[in-house]
Amino acid sequence: MTGRTEARGGEGSSFVLSRGVVTLLAVACGTAVANVYFSQPLLVTMGHDLAMSPALVGSVVTLTHVGYGLGLFLLVPLGDVADRRRLIVVQLLLLAVALAATAAAHTAAILLASMAVMGLLAVVTQTLVAFAASQAPPAGRGRVVGLLTSGVVTGILLARTASGLMADLAGWRSVYLASASLTAVLALILHRVLPRHSDAPPTTLRYGQLLRSTITLFARERLLRLRALFGLLIFAAFSTLWSSVALPLSEAPYFLSHSAIGALGLIGVAGALAATVAGRLNDRGLSQRTTGIALALLTASWLPLAFTRGSLWALVVGVILLDLAVQAVHVTNQTLIYALHPDAGSRLIGGYMVFYSTGSATGAIAATSLYTVADWGAVCALGAAFSCVGLVLWAFTRHSTPGRAR
Numbered sequence: 538m539t540g541r542t543e544a545r546g547g548e549g550s551s552f553v554l555s556r557g558v559v560t561l562l563a564v565a566c567g568t569a570v571a572n573v574y575f576s577q578p579l580l581v582t583m584g585h586d587l588a589m590s591p592a593l594v595g596s597v598v599t600l601t602h603v604g605y606g607l608g609l610f611l612l613v614p615l616g617d618v619a620d621r622r623r624l625i626v627v628q629l630l631l632l633a634v635a636l637a638a639t640a641a642a643h644t645a646a647i648l649l650a651s652m653a654v655m656g657l658l659a660v661v662t663q664t665l666v667a668f669a670a671s672q673a674p675p676a677g678r679g680r681v682v683g684l685l686t687s688g689v690v691t692g693i694l695l696a697r698t699a700s701g702l703m704a705d706l707a708g709w710r711s712v713y714l715a716s717a718s719l720t721a722v723l724a725l726i727l728h729r730v731l732p733r734h735s736d737a738p739p740t741t742l743r744y745g746q747l748l749r750s751t752i753t754l755f756a757r758e759r760l761l762r763l764r765a766l767f768g769l770l771i772f773a774a775f776s777t778l779w780s781s782v783a784l785p786l787s788e789a790p791y792f793l794s795h796s797a798i799g800a801l802g803l804i805g806v807a808g809a810l811a812a813t814v815a816g817r818l819n820d821r822g823l824s825q826r827t828t829g830i831a832l833a834l835l836t837a838s839w840l841p842l843a844f845t846r847g848s849l850w851a852l853v854v855g856v857i858l859l860d861l862a863v864q865a866v867h868v869t870n871q872t873l874i875y876a877l878h879p880d881a882g883s884r885l886i887g888g889y890m891v892f893y894s895t896g897s898a899t900g901a902i903a904a905t906s907l908y909t910v911a912d913w914g915a916v917c918a919l920g921a922a923f924s925c926v927g928l929v930l931w932a933f934t935r936h937s938t939p940g941r942a943r
Contacts, residue, residue: 554672554681561730562665563685565723567692569629569662572636572655572716573601574693578701578783578798579709586709587645595905598780599898600649604656606894613663613887614747617880621668622731628661629724636717640710662689663890667883668731670875679820679872686868690860697779698800705794751884758877763934764870765889767828769896770927774835775863776900777920778842778856784905785846785913804853815865819872825935827869832928835862839921846913866927867893896923 576583576597584594615624635655642648666685673681700712742750755762782801786793818827835858842855874885900923907915 554669558730559669559681559684561726562669563688563691565625565629565688565727566662566665566685567688567690567695568716568719568723569632569659569665569692570689571692571696571699572632572659572713572720573605574696574779575700575712575716576601576652577779578697579704579712580783581787582704582709583648587643587648589645591909592906593645595780595902597649597652598776598901598905600653601656602776602894602898602901604653605659606656606891606898608657608660609663609887609890609894610748610751612657613660613667613890614751614884615744616664616667616883616887618742618747620733621664621883622728622733625661625664625668625731626724626728628658628664629720629727632658632661633717633721633724636713636720640713640717660887660890663886664883666871667875667886670871670886671879671882675876676820678875679815679868680817682872682875683815683817683868686864686871690864694803697798698803701794701798701800747884750881751888754878754881754884755888758874761874761877761885761889763930764874765892766930767832767866767927768870768889769892769899770923770930771832771835771863771866771896772893773896773900773903774920774923774927775859776897777904777916777923778859780901781904781908781913781916782845782852784908790846791849801852801856804856815868819869824869824873828866829928829931829935831862831865831869832924832931834858835866836921836924836928838862839917839924842920843914843917845917 580594580597583589583597584591589597612628632655635651635658638651639648639655642651666682669681669685670678700709703709703712703715755765783798785791786798786801815827815831818824838855838858840855841851842859844851845855870889871886874889875882878885900920903919904916907919
């Protein structure tokens with residue numbers, strides 16, 4: 538990106554999508570999405586603190602993603618008819634309240650409910666992505682989406698590291714209390730920075746029509762359906778790993794602390810790099826090739842991951858490959874589908890992300906349940922299965938779908 542990028546959402550726009558604004562939006566994206574992943578290194582401690590069974594502990598992650606999925610369908614489409622600035626600020630403030638409620642939870646029921654609400658409101662990330670995509674010039678949209686996705690990946694990585702470290706120092710509740718404070722501060726900053734009025738022409742759809750139109754878009758656009766299915770499969774594989782990896786690492790022979798397990802996420806920094814590179818490759822018309830290579834790497838990543846109990850180095854290699862592959866496909870998906878109908882960007886991205894959330898919830902509950910009855914090898918087989926299905930789907934459809942955004 539150059540230092541300044543003129544907004545193209547409407548003629549005569551005075552708002553400038555500068556590098557500083559893109560960076561701020563990326564930070565906000567990372568902060569919001571981090572809340573969905575804070576619990577992964579903390580599951581064992583949260584379960585002990587609130588006397589939750591292993592299966593119930595696994596539902597913490599699942600309910601968060603269920604809430605996220607509902608928010609994608611019910612809240613994100615509002616960005617096409619409402620003032621996105623106001624929508625973003627209100628969601629961030631309500632998210633801060635939900636985070637404070639999570640920090641104060643003293644029963645399993647309250648924790649699960651607050652986590653579901655937190656997931657519902659964390660979809661502000663997708664409203665931010667849709668806003669940035671609408672303001673970027675078409676030729677540089679992939680780069681902008683890639684930069685915001687880099688912020689999302691960084692947020693996910695720091696979520697695991699920060700939550701593990703803070704839990705060791707001050708308990709798991711401090712993680713959500715700190716996030717509530719940061720989220721409230723970001724809401725105030727964005728209230729001042731973002732433009733007061735959207736450049737997009739007003740949409741006259743009512744709320745019910747808005748939701749139905751999201752379904753209509755899926756019925757009409759084959760590319761959207763295909764890319765949504767890719768999203769479901771890659772994030773099922775992603776969640777299969779990250780929702781369960783804390784379990785073997787907290788047992789023999791490792792007995793790792795929360796901070797050590799959380800630090801594992803830092804080695805997935807390759808995912809942030811892949812997000813930026815994938816955006817640039819899409820702008821050059823190499824979306825199909827990028828998708829195929831990434832899905833092949835995702836499938837291959839489960840081979841070293843299967844040796845986690847015998848070698849931490851094998852785990853490191855597997856995590857790098859998996860994070861790189863998932864984020865490369867994710868950025869490509871978002872860039873391609875937004876270009877289908879820029880005037881319906883929030884609905885397109887929100888609808889696509891419903892499949893992301895469905896895949897994440899499926900991977901989380903399946904992996905934690907499978908680990909209980911069949912151990913780590915079965916979890917890796919499950920993740921490899923999700924990845925293989927994605928690769929086979931790409932192989933059968935790569936010649937029948939466009940390789941770059943229209």
